[in-house]
Amino acid sequence: MISTPYLLFLGDAPDPLAAKVAQGIRDWRPDVSIGQYRMDGCKADMGLPDMTIPEAVAAGAKTLVVGVANRGGVISPAWLSILEEALLHGMDIASGLHNLLHDEPQLVATARAKGRTLYDVRVPGVKYPIANGKRRSGKRCLAVGTDCSVGKMYTALAMEKDMRARGMKASFRATGQTGILITGDGVPLDAVVADFMAGSIEYLTPDNDPDHWDLIEGQGSLFHASYSGVTLALIHGGQPDTLILCHEPTRAHMRGLPDYKLPSLEALQDLALTMARVVNPDVTVTGISVNTAAMSEAEAEDYLAGVEAKMGLPAVDPYRQGAGRLVDALE
């Protein structure tokens, strides 16, 4: 587990989108986000107090989280002296970038000298088992998508928040870098070796109380030629009791695959159920989560009403309407 609270490092973000990791942490874990560090020219702002490294340490910050990505996912030379300063003042550093903190010799040396930890959440830190397929106690809900990047993480986090507010036992289970930085723990599934993918998800979602829900962060899509294997490992390792279908209705083609159209929600429902029944014959689809960000409020309402009538399931945009109706359907 990564220590909290966090100082969110926004660096020299050229625009707000470059700091979307920080935004995710700020949105979902405001309680642990005590400040932000912005370099000259930074174009992102989380609305948190701007702090120097000494100020953040004085305020209790335990970890500097790299919440910004520049082109290519590298660690900018301009950041190094600040990251170094954080280590020297006793903070850990966490990053989800492709280029690793552990590949910066100066940071490695300083971290060792000061007894601090560098968390490269893109690298699995655990030797995961091969999946055994045994049924586990507790309940699990998995978001599956018609495509990549259609709101699966958002949906799971919104459901967890709603369930906790109701006093239900619920844990968001992160399977991607941003999710891991938000929760401080998880499996970086896209970096796990093929043979251990499903086992890593069994490891992530172990036996639990009968009334406890794991909300498992989805990845990829069964219909995405590049990443479908990751998605299937998630379904078979996660052993879901319920599935939430996730969709973005304005997309012209599968993300990164110009020649591939998105499947219908019906096709996703059929295929995801067929796959999930291999490990849990009682699995059901309980709701639909639609990312309507590209629609007007009226268009979104029309679209959601149409989906709901056609599919016979609650259909919401959790960003506009909250995830309450998706949670109602679980209860």
Place this chain on the structure above:
Amino acid sequence: MISTPYLLFLGDAPDPLAAKVAQGIRDWRPDVSIGQYRMDGCKADMGLPDMTIPEAVAAGAKTLVVGVANRGGVISPAWLSILEEALLHGMDIASGLHNLLHDEPQLVATARAKGRTLYDVRVPGVKYPIANGKRRSGKRCLAVGTDCSVGKMYTALAMEKDMRARGMKASFRATGQTGILITGDGVPLDAVVADFMAGSIEYLTPDNDPDHWDLIEGQGSLFHASYSGVTLALIHGGQPDTLILCHEPTRAHMRGLPDYKLPSLEALQDLALTMARVVNPDVTVTGISVNTAAMSEAEAEDYLAGVEAKMGLPAVDPYRQGAGRLVDALE
């Protein structure tokens, strides 16, 4: 590419099964298997000339292939002086064991000093791309199974052999350790990082002549909770034009999963076609390969006739009958 011809190292194999990698190479590449090395007490025999290291080198051997696995897949200390001797005499070494040649400091040092290569075929040697899903020229056939270890590699190799005998352009494409040692090249798919699985198979089966067939070695099963993600990546990366269904009819449960029954051939056909159509709408199932090793000749014939009538497709055991009818169905 691993250099041929091979000296097959059988070590101190406690029984013939322990040398099944050597057996596979011997069966499928007799032309490159010029000799065998057996230690005292070795219980395996490929029927090849027994050779010392100097004799093998004199006969032209370029690579010593570790064709034996002891319990745990480790490199036995008793083998080390022999492997060392092979390097000193100018041979390369290839191994598919879990424990790596590269983790033996003495072998690494000697290989470097003598300019020899250690091939650990369990470790990907290439930085594979992310799959792009683009259609490629040439034809591809993939064996998919109701379970792991039902004869998918054997089927693809038998088809390649038959096709080459007919003068067809055909290449077996290895995706597992034994297959890689047999062909000298391939992708160790179970060791590839999740994000790059499908891309590694696109890399393995690139554009080719319109009348060239890749016979892609299958892995796992869509119905196997531990490895299904690997199988789906193979289907989506391989973009098969035709599928061969592979089955072992006497198995009581899925390999390694006592709580899981095998699916029917119909269920496999439906699911594999649904999945493969995502990347190739014209894909068809053209035949069925059944491993009838546990049946008598009469039982096998009855069973195959029943499957053929039920499924309306040629059903053969390529070990008993050859793969000719599976190839007929491709033409």
